[in-house]
Amino acid sequence: MKKLALTLAALAFGATSAIAQDVVRMGSEGAYPPYNFINDNNELDGFERELGDMLCERAELNCEWVINDWDTIIPNLVAGNYDTIMAGMSITEARQEVIAFTQNYLQPEPSQYVGLAGTDPSVIESGIVTTQSNTIQAAHVAETEATLVEFPTPDETIAAVRSGEADAVLADGAFLQAIVDESGGELEILGDPLLLGDGIGMGVRQSDDELRETFNSIISEMKEDGSLNELIVKWFGEEMPLFD
Amino acid sequence: MFAFCADPSALPQWQWFACYLTSGTHLAFYWSFVVVIVLILLAAPASLLLGFGGALAQRSRYAPLRWFGAGYTSMVRGVPDIVFFLFVPIAVDQSLEFLMHQIRCPDWDLPIRRGNDFLVCPAAKVPLSTSPSWVHDFYAFGLALLAFALVFGAFAANTLRGAMEAVPKAQIETAEAYGMTRGQAFRRVLLPQMWVYALPGLSNLWMILIKATPLLFLLGIQDIVFWARELGGAKTSLYTYPHPDWRVWYFLVVLIFYLLLTWVSQFGFERLMGRLSVGQATAGGERMRKAGL
Numbered sequence: 001m002k003k004l005a006l007t008l009a010a011l012a013f014g015a016t017s018a019i020a021q022d023v024v025r026m027g028s029e030g031a032y033p034p035y036n037f038i039n040d041n042n043e044l045d046g047f048e049r050e051l052g053d054m055l056c057e058r059a060e061l062n063c064e065w066v067i068n069d070w071d072t073i074i075p076n077l078v079a080g081n082y083d084t085i086m087a088g089m090s091i092t093e094a095r096q097e098v099i100a101f102t103q104n105y106l107q108p109e110p111s112q113y114v115g116l117a118g119t120d121p122s123v124i125e126s127g128i129v130t131t132q133s134n135t136i137q138a139a140h141v142a143e144t145e146a147t148l149v150e151f152p153t154p155d156e157t158i159a160a161v162r163s164g165e166a167d168a169v170l171a172d173g174a175f176l177q178a179i180v181d182e183s184g185g186e187l188e189i190l191g192d193p194l195l196l197g198d199g200i201g202m203g204v205r206q207s208d209d210e211l212r213e214t215f216n217s218i219i220s221e222m223k224e225d226g227s228l229n230e231l232i233v234k235w236f237g238e239e240m241p242l243f244d
Numbered sequence: 245m246f247a248f249c250a251d252p253s254a255l256p257q258w259q260w261f262a263c264y265l266t267s268g269t270h271l272a273f274y275w276s277f278v279v280v281i282v283l284i285l286l287a288a289p290a291s292l293l294l295g296f297g298g299a300l301a302q303r304s305r306y307a308p309l310r311w312f313g314a315g316y317t318s319m320v321r322g323v324p325d326i327v328f329f330l331f332v333p334i335a336v337d338q339s340l341e342f343l344m345h346q347i348r349c350p351d352w353d354l355p356i357r358r359g360n361d362f363l364v365c366p367a368a369k370v371p372l373s374t375s376p377s378w379v380h381d382f383y384a385f386g387l388a389l390l391a392f393a394l395v396f397g398a399f400a401a402n403t404l405r406g407a408m409e410a411v412p413k414a415q416i417e418t419a420e421a422y423g424m425t426r427g428q429a430f431r432r433v434l435l436p437q438m439w440v441y442a443l444p445g446l447s448n449l450w451m452i453l454i455k456a457t458p459l460l461f462l463l464g465i466q467d468i469v470f471w472a473r474e475l476g477g478a479k480t481s482l483y484t485y486p487h488p489d490w491r492v493w494y495f496l497v498v499l500i501f502y503l504l505l506t507w508v509s510q511f512g513f514e515r516l517m518g519r520l521s522v523g524q525a526t527a528g529g530e531r532m533r534k535a536g537l
Binding site: 023024025031033034037038039040041042043064066067068069072076078079080083098099153155156158159162178179182205206207 | 269334
């Protein structure tokens with residue numbers, strides 16, 4: 001109670017200065033390397049952090065990052081707790097009913113199934129497949145014959161496959177590749193990659209046309225001068241689809 | 245933290261752990277223990293105060309006040325905690341913003357609710373977008389504290405009302421016979437004696453409060469549980485300190501922390517009960533009298 005009163009007092013007295021709309025609060029999840037993750041210095045890091053900072057610099061906006069749980073990341077954007085989402089979020093029709101997206105800053109990229117080494121790929125169709133909840137991959141698995149098991153964080157989906165709770169995990173290939181590479185042969189990619197969604201874009205409120213246009217034009221600019229491709233190669237390697 | 249941490253991949257094991265356990269994220273993890281303890285220490289008196297108010301309201305001579313007290317306790321007690329924890333911060337936040345909007349932006353002509361969006365003018369944002377991030381953290385903490393105080397206050401109100409009614413009627417009658425007013429009898433006779441009846445219920449509430457603190461995580465505060473899950477998860481070599489899934493160890497630490505906290509409180513409550521029972525007409529007080537304490 002006391003702290004709340006203090007904060008309110010601070011707000012009432014301290015913060016009446018000029019209203020600067022030039023602070024943009026950028027929401028991210030911080031649990032999906034290499035897209036976005038919290039590094040060991042407790043700072044948000046990853047492809048989207050670097051891209052977001054570049055976008056803000058070019059737009060001459062003052063940006064501040066906010067970490068938010070994945071499952072509430074859209075409601076909190078809509079409620080105005082922050083102004084954008086950059087969290088490896090694929091542009092889908094279902095999400096577009098609630099929020100708006102800028103143009104994509106990553107091409108639709110392959111999603112992969114990963115299971116313990118030696119798993120029969122038929123589990124994709126008939127086994128237990130785990131995904132992070134509220135993702136494009138979860139929507140896809142729900143439409144197949146496989147049993148869907150969802151977890152709130154990406155890390156828990158991998159743990160479920162390792163412990164045998166699920167036969168396979170479906171997630172973005174770029175996220176899974178590093179995990180498979182470092183598993184020492186414990187995990188392997190199953191079946192063929194899938195192309196889901198329309199690529200990854202920045203989520204903004206539907207009413208925030210100005211902000212969307214600002215970022216749209218800078219993303220175009222970065223696509224044209226090749227700096228976006230450079231950044232993609234830096235974080236994801238050569239195999240990631242680039243922009244022409 | 246330490247000079248030798250510059251290249252952790254080449255360190256012997258104990259030094260690797262020394263670096264790992266003092267990384268920025270671990271310091272945030274340790275800090276979250278402080279946050280939880282501060283929350284408990286602030287939420288307990290706040291809910292006790294609300295509970296006391298609620299109990300007085302329920303015993304009031306004025307019907308509207310009685311209805312208010314009864315309404316508060318039965319509403320909060322009748323709704324799942326989690327629903328309340330999710331509801332209070334959003335409701336308070338949006339009503340504050342709505343109020344500020346009316347005050348600061350009377351000329352704003354756009355609607356606040358546009359489709360899915362809840363949008364007030366930039367000057368009415370609570371906290372302002374321009375505020376530094378610690379203000380946002382403080383604010384979130386304050387809202388969480390308010391939610392905890394409201395929920396636990398309702399339970400405390402019932403416990404305290406029960407305790408007030410458990411003080412033998414003869415005590416109050418005697419006080420009145422001595423010519424004390426209603427208020428004097430309450431302050432001098434009822435108030436000092438009610439705590440021994442309230443304590444078992446309040447100690448229950450305290451334990452439940454301690455154990456409810458992981459709900460902070462739901463409110464977007466990076467608490468112990470958040471960090472245990474975040475730090476324990478398997479880390480690839482993209483991180484400075486890659487390691488396999490260590491969640492079980494982190495959760496073990498959290499478990500021990502909560503056990504210690506409740507164990508210490510149990511001990512504290514036993515001492516307090518002993519102190520309050522002295523000279524009371526209760527079984528505990530009688531035992532102490534016989535033992536000559």
